[in-house]
Each structure stands twice: as structure tokens, then as C-alpha cells.
Amino acid sequence: MSRIHITTTVNGETxxxxxEPRETLLDVLRNQLGLTGSKEGCGTGDCGAxxxxxxxxxxxxxxxxxxxxxxxxVETIEGMATDGALHPLQRQFIEHAALQCGFCTxxxxxxxxxxxxQNDNPTETEIRYWLAGNLCRCTGYDKIxxxxxxxxxxxxxxx
Amino acid sequence: MPKDELKAGFRLVGTRPNRPDGLDKVxxxxxxxxxxxAANMLHAAVVRSPYAHARIKSIDASRALALEGVKAVITRAxxxxxxxxxxxNLQENTIAGDxxxxxxxxVVAVAATSALVAQDAARLIEVEYEVLPHVTDVxxxxxxxxxxxxxxxxxxxxxxxxxxxxxxxxxxxxxxxEAGFAAADLIREGTYKTxxxxxxxxxxxxxxxxxxxxxxxxxxxxxxxxxxxRRMCAAVLGIEAANLRVTPSEIGxxxxxxxxxxxxxxxxxxxxxxxxxxxxxxxxxxxxxxxxGPTASASMDVKIGMKKDGTITAGQVNFRMQGGAxxxxxxxxxxxxxxxxxxDIPNLMHEGYEVLANxxxxxxxxxxxxxxxxxxxxxxxDEMCRELSLDPLQVRLKNAAKEGTKSSYGPTYNRIGLVETxxxxxxxxNLSAPLGPNQGRGVAAGFWFNHGGETSVxxxxxxxxxxxxxxxxxxxxxxxxxxxxxxxxxxxxxxxAVRVNVVETGSLGVNEPTHGSRATFASGKAAVEAAESAIKxxxxxxxxxxxxxxxxxxxxxxxxxxxxxxxxxFPPLTIGEIGAKMGGTGGPIxxxxxxxxxxxxxxxxxxxxxxxxxPETGKSTxxxxxxxxxxxxAIHPAYVEGQYQGGAAQGIGWAxxxxxxxxxxxRLQNPMFLDYxxxxxxxxxxxxxxxxxxxxPGHPYGVRGVGETGIAPPLAAVANAVAAASGARLRTLPLSxxxxxxxxxxxx
Ligand code: FES
Ligand code: FES
Numbered sequence: 068m069s070r071i072h073i074t075t076t077v078n079g080e081t082x083x084x085x086x087e088p089r090e091t092l093l094d095v096l097r098n099q100l101g102l103t104g105s106k107e108g109c110g111t112g113d114c115g116a117x118x119x120x121x122x123x124x125x126x127x128x129x130x131x132x133x134x135x136x137x138x139x140x141v142e143t144i145e146g147m148a149t150d151g152a153l154h155p156l157q158r159q160f161i162e163h164a165a166l167q168c169g170f171c172t173x174x175x176x177x178x179x180x181x182x183x184x185q186n187d188n189p190t191e192t193e194i195r196y197w198l199a200g201n202l203c204r205c206t207g208y209d210k211i212x213x214x215x216x217x218x219x220x221x222x223x224x225x226x
Numbered sequence: 227m228p229k230d231e232l233k234a235g236f237r238l239v240g241t242r243p244n245r246p247d248g249l250d251k252v253x254x255x256x257x258x259x260x261x262x263x264a265a266n267m268l269h270a271a272v273v274r275s276p277y278a279h280a281r282i283k284s285i286d287a288s289r290a291l292a293l294e295g296v297k298a299v300i301t302r303a304x305x306x307x308x309x310x311x312x313x314x315n316l317q318e319n320t321i322a323g324d325x326x327x328x329x330x331x332x333v334v335a336v337a338a339t340s341a342l343v344a345q346d347a348a349r350l351i352e353v354e355y356e357v358l359p360h361v362t363d364v365x366x367x368x369x370x371x372x373x374x375x376x377x378x379x380x381x382x383x384x385x386x387x388x389x390x391x392x393x394x395x396x397x398x399x400x401x402x403x404e405a406g407f408a409a410a411d412l413i414r415e416g417t418y419k420t421x422x423x424x425x426x427x428x429x430x431x432x433x434x435x436x437x438x439x440x441x442x443x444x445x446x447x448x449x450x451x452x453x454x455x456r457r458m459c460a461a462v463l464g465i466e467a468a469n470l471r472v473t474p475s476e477i478g479x480x481x482x483x484x485x486x487x488x489x490x491x492x493x494x495x496x497x498x499x500x501x502x503x504x505x506x507x508x509x510x511x512x513x514x515x516x517x518x519g520p521t522a523s524a525s526m527d528v529k530i531g532m533k534k535d536g537t538i539t540a541g542q543v544n545f546r547m548q549g550g551a552x553x554x555x556x557x558x559x560x561x562x563x564x565x566x567x568x569x570d571i572p573n574l575m576h577e578g579y580e581v582l583a584n585x586x587x588x589x590x591x592x593x594x595x596x597x598x599x600x601x602x603x604x605x606x607x608d609e610m611c612r613e614l615s616l617d618p619l620q621v622r623l624k625n626a627a628k629e630g631t632k633s634s635y636g637p638t639y640n641r642i643g644l645v646e647t648x649x650x651x652x653x654x655x656n657l658s659a660p661l662g663p664n665q666g667r668g669v670a671a672g673f674w675f676n677h678g679g680e681t682s683v684x685x686x687x688x689x690x691x692x693x694x695x696x697x698x699x700x701x702x703x704x705x706x707x708x709x710x711x712x713x714x715x716x717x718x719x720x721x722x723a724v725r726v727n728v729v730e731t732g733s734l735g736v737n738e739p740t741h742g743s744r745a746t747f748a749s750g751k752a753a754v755e756a757a758e759s760a761i762k763x764x765x766x767x768x769x770x771x772x773x774x775x776x777x778x779x780x781x782x783x784x785x786x787x788x789x790x791x792x793x794x795x796f797p798p799l800t801i802g803e804i805g806a807k808m809g810g811t812g813g814p815i816x817x818x819x820x821x822x823x824x825x826x827x828x829x830x831x832x833x834x835x836x837x838x839x840x841p842e843t844g845k846s847t848x849x850x851x852x853x854x855x856x857x858x859x860a861i862h863p864a865y866v867e868g869q870y871q872g873g874a875a876q877g878i879g880w881a882x883x884x885x886x887x888x889x890x891x892x893r894l895q896n897p898m899f900l901d902y903x904x905x906x907x908x909x910x911x912x913x914x915x916x917x918x919x920x921x922x923p924g925h926p927y928g929v930r931g932v933g934e935t936g937i938a939p940p941l942a943a944v945a946n947a948v949a950a951a952s953g954a955r956l957r958t959l960p961l962s963x964x965x966x967x968x969x970x971x972x973x974x
Contacts, residue, residue, distance in 0.1 A: 087342065089342070090342070094341075097260075097261075098341075102254070103254070103257070103258075103260075103261040104253070104254015104255070105254070106258065106260075106428070106429070106478070107260065107430070107508075108428040108429065108430070108478075108511065108899075109511040109898065109899050110510055110511060111511065111898050111899070111900065113511075113898060113899035113900045114428055114511075114899055116428055143254070144253065144254035145253070145254050147253070147254075148253055153249075153252065153253075157252040157253065158252075160248075160252050161244045161245070161248035161249065161252055162244060163864070164242070164245070164704065164862075164864035164865055164867075164868055166248070166251055166252070167479075167702065167703035167704065167865070167868050167869075167872065168427070168428075168429070168476075168477060168478045168479040168480075168702050168703065169247070169251030169252075169256055169476065169478070170258060170427075170428045170429045170478025170479060171428050171478075172251055172252060173252075173254045176252060191912075192908075194907070195907040195908040195910075196907075196908045198906075198907040198908075199906040199907050199908040199909075200906075201906075201907070202428055202899060202904060202906060203428070203907075204425075204426045204427055204428050204479050204481070204872070204875075204876070204904060205479055205702075205703060205868070205872045206868055206871060206872055206875075207868075207871035207872050207874055207875030207905075207910060207913045208875070208906075208907040208910055209867075209871045209910075209912050209913045210864070210867075210868060210871070211907070212907065212912070213912075
């Protein structure tokens with residue numbers, strides 16, 4: 068099958084790859100670019116473990132084709148800490164014990180970051196509905212919601 | 227958290243430091259099963275039976291083999307013959323022989339240069355089937371005339387005249403059942419059913435296997451127990467255990483479902499056939515749901531006798547469970563003892579049947595068998611309390627098992643904390659929260675044995691006084707942190723100075739998996755023993771340096787010190803000083819410990835849930851949820867709370883949404899997360915927790931194990947709350963809106 072040359076920006080850096088038209092963005096990120104922080108929990112858009120930002124919009128990268136990244140910007144979990152400093156969400160997740168196995172964590176962090184970008188003071192209900200597309204089987208979500216609340220408060224304070 | 231004050235006697239145990247693997251897990255660096263690559267690696271795909279029961283007449287892989295990039299195709303013919311017992315079960319489940327036994331049963335596997343080519347090749351493989359009659363329901367499978375799944379599987383326990391699908395029978399009890407029921411003022415009975423549910427870990431099974439023609443190989447795999455993987459793969463493939471080195475990846479959830487093999491030998495067999503090239507095999511979600519896990523489905527009769535004051539005089543259960551098409555997979559032997567384990571009941575009888583059905587080979591799921599048993603018994607108890615106008619928590623307190631009680635399954639309990647747990651529940655503010663219209667409150671208790679298991683740990687003193695601990699129990703929910711806390715506490719050093727590593731099979735003696743709520747209990751206990759042994763050696767080094775008797779040296783605050791005035795006057799020698807010199811004072815210092823630890827402490831929990839039921843749709847909304855459970859001692863309370871909350875959430879899913887739905891054709895109809903719907907964030911409220919601490923005398927820090935008990939009470943607690951809110955008493959799970967609505971309508 069012929070492959071297509073794609074140029075895109077991933078976590079602020081130019082990235083190029085060759086992809087079959089049927090290959091998902093998730094597979095390209097994981098298998099070609101070595102960015103295995105985004106996870107595949109379902110491959111059908113139901114679990115959110117593969118969440119990334121595409122031109123700033125939260126998407127399930129298992130439902131996006133690699134070719135669709137042409138000329139766009141992609142942000143993954145690997146780009147969340149800047150200059151070695153954790154994002155407040157990342158730090159709050161560790162401090163709140165908001166992860167057990169940690170497999171859902173990258174997707175949830177990316178999704179939560181997208182929430183806080185558009186709503187710096189979400190209510191518990193808003194957090195719960197925003198994260199309803201991110202399955203976590205371990206935690207019961209309690210500590211996740213609290214960690215997002217505290218990260219939001221911290222970021223408001225810092226702003 | 228007020229409970230933490232209890233642990234004033236400890237410096238570190240009971241605190242909440244950041245987990246050592248936290249940074250890797252929030253940055254995407256942590257490597258899970260599918261996150262690894264090897265040079266020259268191939269990718270595999272599996273062809274699975276689309277039928278619940280079918281004879282495999284022929285397999286034609288010629289078109290697949292002609293595809294560019296395809297390197298190997300394997301069938302059952304590539305595996306050794308002559309296996310027996312559980313080894314045969316494992317091989318038969320890994321890849322079907324003559325007959326596919328369930329929808330999703332693996333039949334052929336293929337390896338190719340990319341995952342996409344492997345999937346293309348799998349589609350080109352032609353399998354001809356002869357469809358056979360099937361049965362998926364447990365009661366139907368033991369009824370006269372049901373299709374026989376595999377004759378000759380029943381063991382000697384099964385009473386004569388039963389259907390050949392009935393393969394195991396268990397009975398036990400004590401007292402005089404008839405007299406017990408005669409002494410009761412109220413006798414009630416009911417039949418309860420639970421559907422199979424899946425553990426639902428978000429990480430699908432994944433492995434990378436390599437096996438050479440010399441029978442030596444390696445495997446990287448997401449698992450709860452890599453020695454189990456080693457033993458099972460070796461048996462299925464006919465190779466020697468020590469020649470297979472298994473390294474556990476980080477694990478994206480297991481809940482019991484990753485304590486066994488499903489497709490791992492396929493990767494190794496493909497590698498062997500492809501000249502030893504490494505083969506990566508990652509399951510899709512549909513494969514996970516169709517062919518791994520799930521738990522058993524159950525059909526259960528319960529009968530209870532109670533006096534007007536709430537005293538339980540007699541109890542009787544008859545459980546039927548199917549765990550798929552394989553002997554020994556249902557948790558019937560665990561479900562029965564869990565049924566009445568919370569109570570002190572003089573007259574009891576338990577009977578249980580294991581039944582084969584055309585379903586996937588069941589695996590352990592968090593407190594296997596206990597949630598079903600609790601659903602049946604705790605539901606009926608609730609009905610009887612309502613009928614007698616008794617407070618359900620007071621009735622449980624009145625009958626609660628305590629130290630010295632002869633348990634329902636035989637042994638006499640040592641120190642247990644059910645009474646304290648019930649008292650803490652009764653005192654909790656959630657019990658007095660006002661309830662509105664269509665709202666109801668349900669309570670239930672639950673139990674799990676907990677487990678010791680084969681354990682081997684080693685501990686190394688570093689040249690700078692830092693400490694490495696090698697354990698064989700994969701860290702699923704913070705056990706590196708809890709073990710580091712206990713080791714640091716014991717050695718009198720900082721938490722950060724201890725690094726706990728989960729090591730591969732070549733580095734330690736055999737370890738059972740992280741199962742049975744045992745990682746913090748068993749690996750923790752062994753790590754403390756290993757630390758004590760290192761302390762002895764460090765004291766000996768200090769004694770030699772000081773020229774005094776080793777008995778005259780004691781260890782405190784991370785240093786060897788002369789014990790008392792008579793030992794002599796020497797400044798303390800710290801662990802760092804001893805470590806720096808150890809090369810010249812006798813060589814490396816390490817401690818190790820191997821055992822099957824005794825002193826396992828049983829654990830009890832009580833849940834209280836408030837539910838609102840929409841009378842127009844039958845939909846239940848969880849408003850408030852409380853978990854109270856005896857941890858023995860909470861080493862890292864945040865991760866203990868996490869276990870309580872996670873168990874409750876899984877139980878709520880089981881109660882309200884989750885079920886395996888089989889069509890008339892015997893195929894699983896909901897093999898994706900869209901239709902197999904586990905709770906999402908917007909389905910749940912905050913989950914309140916109370917950690918009760920009645921220390922387990924069998925563990926140096928009092929640990930009982932906390933992982934499993936939390937999934938036992940929710941099924942009944944939710945059903946009891948739905949009954950209180952709507953008047954609809956449902957005895958079959960899940961309590962899906964249409965079912966609840968129909969029950970409300972029928973009751974009107
Ligand atoms: S892997 Fe993309 S949503 Fe589950
Ligand atoms: S922490 Fe395991 S799935 Fe969320």
C-alpha cells in the first residue's frame with residue numbers, strides 16, 4: 068500500500084512521517100514517533116486513553132487518521148511538562164494519589180488540561196461531565212476530580 | 227484525615243508521600259505492556275471463532291502465507307500434546323483444538339512485519355466450522371437435554387445423575403439446620419442471579435515474546451504475576467521454566483484478570499516458528515471482552531431464619547456458577563464460604579455446583595465469588611429486616627462475627643474488625659442525611675479472606691546507605707510506596723532513601739502474583755524481615771569495628787549503637803557509614819526473605835449508599851456513597867482509600883449497568899466499552915471512606931490487605947437502596963432502567 072508523507076508539529080517540534088491512509092494518529096504517535104504516553108484502551112473512541120489535542124481541540128487519536136495531522140499541531144502527554152517543570156495537573160495528580168495503575172492518566176491529564184483552558188473554575192459536575200469520555204477503572208474518579216479542582220485553584224491563584 | 231492520628235507511634239507508616247512511580251506515570255514515560263519494541267520485531271494477530279460451539283473442520287492459511295510480510299502461522303498442531311489437568315485447560319484456551327468452545331476462542335495466530343499486515347493476513351485465513359449446539363446460561367446448562375460441552379469433566383464430588391456439564395459439587399455446614407429454622411420467627415427464601423462482568427482494566431493484554439529453537443526465551447508482559455506467566459507458558463509450550471525469563475511491564479489494571487495467561491504462548495510459539503524473531507501481540511478491546519476475564523455468572527438460592535429481635539438462627543445457600551467451558555474456573559469454592567462469613571450463625575448449610583457453559587474461561591475478579599454471595603445473602607437479610615421493622619445495621623451488629631467466632635466456613639476467627647466497622651458506619655454523618663422522594667438508602671456488609679502466598683524479597687544496602695528492595699509483586703496501585711514506607715520505618719531511614727523495584731523472574735525466588743490483596747501484606751512482611759536481617763548484619767559489622775559482641779549492638783534511627791552503658795562508648799555508625807565501608811568489612815550487605823507468610827488477617831467492610839430512582843425511566847442515580855472497611859493498618863492511607871473507592875465503583879457498575887449479553891446464537895453482543903458500559907465520572911458521586919484500623923496481629927505493622935473486600939457489599943447495597951427508593955425488589959442484576967421500570971410498574 069502506498070504511503071503518504073505527512074509534516075506536522077508535535078509538542079512544538081516539527082515531525083515528519085510516512086503513513087498508510089488507514090493508519091490512526093494514535094498508531095503513528097506510538098509506533099512511528101515513539102510517543103507511547105498516549106494509550107490505546109479501546110480503539111473505538113470509548114475510553115479516552117488516547118486523548119490528544121489537535122490544533123487545540125481535544126480528540127481521541129484512535130479516531131483520527133495519521134494523514135489528518137498534516138499541517139496541524141498535536142499536543143500529547145509528553146509535551147505537558149515544560150522545561151522539566153510539571154504542569155499543576157500532573158503535580159496534583161501525584162499529590163492526590165489520583166492514579167492507581169496510571170494507564171488512564173495521560174488521557175485524563177490531556178483532557179483536564181483542555182477543560183481548564185476554556186473554564187478556569189469548573190464545578191464538580193462540570194469536571195465529571197467533561198471527563199465522562201475518559202474511563203478509569205481503578206479510582207472511582209473521586210481523587211481525580213479533587214486533583215483537577217485543586218489544580219484549577221492553583222492555576223487561578225498563579226494567574 | 228483524622229484517622230491518621232491513630233498512627234502517632236510511627237514515623238512514616240500512615241503518612242501520604244508521593245509514590246515513587248508517580249512522575250513516570252503522569253508524564254507518559256511509564257512503560258506498559260504495549261509500549262516496548264525490539265529490534266527485528268514482528269506483530270501478531272489472532273483468528274477467533276465466531277461461534278459459541280463449533281467443530282473445526284479445516285484451516286487453510288495459504289492465502290495469508292502468500293501475503294508479503296507474513297512470517298509465521300500457527301495452529302494447535304504447533305503445540306505439544308499430552309497435557310493434563312489445568313495445563314491442558316490453559317493450552318486448550320490459548321488455542322482451540324478440535325472444537326471452539328466459545329465465541330472468541332482463538333483458532334489460528336499469524337505473525338507479520340506490521341500489525342496491519344498481520345490483521346490483513348488473519349482475514350485471509352479460512353476456517354471451516356461445523357456449528358454445534360451451545361448453551362451459555364448456567365441454569366440452562368445443567369438442565370436435562372442441555373448440549374454437553376465436554377463429557378467426562380466432572381470430578382468425583384458430583385452426585386450421580388447430574389448433567390455432565392455439572393463438574394464440581396461442594397457442600398459443608400455446621401449445627402442443626404432443621405432446629406435452626408424451627409427456632410426462627412421468620413423464614414424467608416429467594417433466588418438471586420448475577421450476570422458475568424468483566425474486570426474492565428483499561429489496558430488490554432499485551433506482550434512481546436521471543437523464543438529460540440534452543441528453547442530459551444524472554445517475555446515482556448503486562449501481568450499481575452510473572453512467575454505464573456512463566457510456569458503456564460512453559461507448560462503450554464513444553465519448555466523449561468528457567469529458560470523463560472519474564473519481565474513485568476507496568477500494568478494498566480488487572481483486578482484478578484491478569485493472574486493467568488490468555489495469548490502469551492501464541493507470541494512465543496510464533497516467535498519460535500519465525501526463527502526466533504521477537505513477536506508483539508496486543509489484544510483489541512473486543513478480544514479482551516470476548517476472550518479474557520470475565521467473572522462467573524451465578525444463580526443462587528438463599529434461605530434464612532431470623533428471630534423477631536433480629537437474631538439469625540439458620541442459613542442455607544445453594545449456588546450454581548458457570549466459569550466458562552473449563553473445569554475449575556468458577557469461584558464456587560470461594561463464593562460459598564463468603565456467603566455467611568460476616569455472621570455468627572449456629573446452624574448453616576452450603577451447597578454449590580460448578581457448571582460448564584459455552585463462555586470464555588473465567589478468571590479471578592476482585593474477591594472472586596464474594597460479591598455474588600453477598601448480593602444474595604445481604605439482599606435477603608435486608609428484606610427480612612424490613613419485614614420485621616428492624617434497623618439493618620443493628621441486625622448486622624447483633625449477629626456480627628468477632629474474635630473467637632467459629633466462622634461459617636470452619637476456622638475460628640482471630641482478631642477481626644467487623645464490629646468496629648459496623649460501629650463506625652452507624653456513627654457516620656451519611657446515615658443521618660435527609661432523603662427526598664424517590665430516594666432510598668441501602669446497606670450491606672462484605673468479607674474477604676485475604677491471602678499470603680509464595681513470596682520472595684531481597685534487599686540491598688547501597689554504598690551510600692540507600693536501600694534497594696526487589697519484589698516480585700507488580701505494583702498496580704501504590705505498593706512500591708507502601709513497601710518503601712515499611713522498609714524505611716524499619717531501618718529508621720528516610721522514605722526517599724528506599725527504592726522498590728519490581729524485578730523479573732531471574733532475580734528472585736518464585737512469587738505468586740499481586741492477588742488476594744497480598745502485595746502490601748506479603749511482600750511488605752517479607753521486606754520487613756529482609757530489612758531485619760540486613761540490620762543484624764550491619765550490627766555485626768559495627769560490633770567487629772568496635773571489637774565488642776554483636777549482641778551488645780542495637781539498631782535505632784538508621785544507625786548501629788552500643789546497647790547500653792556496659793557495651794562501651796562508641797559514636798553511632800550510620801547505615802551510610804557502614805555501606806561506604808562494607809567492601810572492606812566483609813562484602814556486600816543484603817537481606818532476603820522467602821516464605822509463604824502466615825498470619826493473614828480477614829477483612830470486613832460495610833457500605834451505605836443513597837440512590838434516587840426516576841419513577842418514569844427506572845434510572846438509578848447514586849447520590850451518596852460510604853465505604854467503611856477495616857484495613858488492619860493503612861500504610862499509605864491515600865492508596866487504601868483508593869482501593870475502597872475503586873472497589874465501590876466496580877461494584878456499582880456491576881449492580882447498575884454491567885453485564886455480558888449473549889444472543890440466541892451464543893455470541894457476545896456487547897464486546898466494546900460503548901455497550902459494556904463501566905461507570906464514568908458523571909455516573910458517580912464522591913465516594914466517602916472511613917479507614918477502620920484493627921491491627922492484624924499476623925503482620926509487623928498490622929496490615930490485613932485492602933484490595934478486594936470493597937467490591938463485595940455494593941451489589942446488595944445498591945439493590946437494597948433501589949428497593950427502598952422505588953419499592954422494586956430486584957433479584958437479578960444488573961438493575962438496568964428497563965428492568966427497574968418494569969418492576970415498579972408490576973408493583974403498582
Ligand atoms: S483508545 Fe481511543 S478512545 Fe479508547
Ligand atoms: S488509574 Fe487505572 S484506569 Fe485509571
